[in-house]
Amino acid sequence: MNEQQIEQDLLTKLSDLNIPIxxxxxxxxAGANFREKFELLNRVHLTETEFSRLMEKIVTPDVxxxxxxxxxxxxxxxxxxxxxxxTLVNIKDWCKNTFEVIxxxxxxxxxxxxxxxxxxxxxxxxxxxIELKTLALSPRRAMQQIIDYKNDPGNGYTKTLLCFMQLFxxxxxxxxxxxxxxxxxxxxxxxxxxxxxxxCRFASEDNNKITQLDRFAEKxxxxxxxxx
Numbered sequence: 001m002n003e004q005q006i007e008q009d010l011l012t013k014l015s016d017l018n019i020p021i022x023x024x025x026x027x028x029x030a031g032a033n034f035r036e037k038f039e040l041l042n043r044v045h046l047t048e049t050e051f052s053r054l055m056e057k058i059v060t061p062d063v064x065x066x067x068x069x070x071x072x073x074x075x076x077x078x079x080x081x082x083x084x085x086x087t088l089v090n091i092k093d094w095c096k097n098t099f100e101v102i103x104x105x106x107x108x109x110x111x112x113x114x115x116x117x118x119x120x121x122x123x124x125x126x127x128x129x130i131e132l133k134t135l136a137l138s139p140r141r142a143m144q145q146i147i148d149y150k151n152d153p154g155n156g157y158t159k160t161l162l163c164f165m166q167l168f169x170x171x172x173x174x175x176x177x178x179x180x181x182x183x184x185x186x187x188x189x190x191x192x193x194x195x196x197x198x199x200c201r202f203a204s205e206d207n208n209k210i211t212q213l214d215r216f217a218e219k220x221x222x223x224x225x226x227x228x
């Protein structure tokens with residue numbers, strides 16, 4: 001089975017889990033989708049200059065600061081000088097958030113050109129990235145791809161909404177690993193012996209590992225990030 005079919009099977013599974021697929025493949029579309037969801041969540045209409053300043057304020061190369069912005073109540077000054085208190089995610093009432101999945105997002109920044117297999121969004125904010133490989137390849141190859149992306153100067157993780165990425169998942173359909181985003185490149189380094197790699201495998205309550213991608217999506221993604 002090729003990578004495209006694995007990706008399509010995953011999209012079908014996520015759709016079956018009531019996570020809608022959004023047709024977004026370009027940064028402008030992703031930005032417009034985020035703006036729509038932001039205005040809906042915060043019951044506000046932003047001017048073009050306000051939205052531009054909002055993006056400048058929230059996009060950061062610092063993973064820790066991005067995570068704080070994602071979880072906390074924030075404020076910025078509107079064009080008329082009044083403060084706007086806003087959130088990116090409704091932590092208290094999850095049913096008021098909007099969940100979506102997109103695939104094959106392409107982002108150009110500086111000298112970087114990257115394409116991302118599958119991304120899960122909360123209110124238009126990218127929070128989970130899933131990179132896939134064929135069965136013949138180890139999912140560690142996808143892990144290395146993410147590391148290479150993050151090490152590119154001016155990459156999407158530092159200059160776009162991808163800065164809010166919280167979790168990376170890599171899979172070849174039968175073996176699925178996950179690891180957290182962080183600020184420290186050494187912690188995202190695969191050495192020659194592949195020792196001390198910072199990844200986890202998900203297990204059921206009886207401690208049986210769940211490595212098949214479809215079961216992982218059903219047991220991990222649906223239960224941890226969504227209330228169906």
